[in-house]
Amino acid sequence: MKVRVDPDACVGHGRCYVLAPDLFGEDENGHCVIEREAVPPGLEDAARTAVDNCPEGALALIDASA
Numbered sequence: 001m002k003v004r005v006d007p008d009a010c011v012g013h014g015r016c017y018v019l020a021p022d023l024f025g026e027d028e029n030g031h032c033v034i035e036r037e038a039v040p041p042g043l044e045d046a047a048r049t050a051v052d053n054c055p056e057g058a059l060a061l062i063d064a065s066a
């Protein structure tokens, strides 16, 4: 599983890096920065929670085997 962010859709609510700080960080404007694109075992639920809670739909999960 991988996470992706659409930088054009992200407006910097910050929910992703609050909900899953091991996967996401922020740039100087508060926009999402992917810290770990490949989601490690044990962080999949956190990744899903972050994706589901992005108000802009800027995050996506990708099946790494696809």
Ligand code: SF4
Residues within 6 Å of the ligand: 005, 009, 010, 011, 012, 013, 014, 015, 016, 017, 030, 031, 032, 053, 054, 055, 056, 057, 058, 059
């Ligand atoms: S929750 Fe969505 S809009 Fe907010 S910083 Fe994260 S990716 Fe960007």
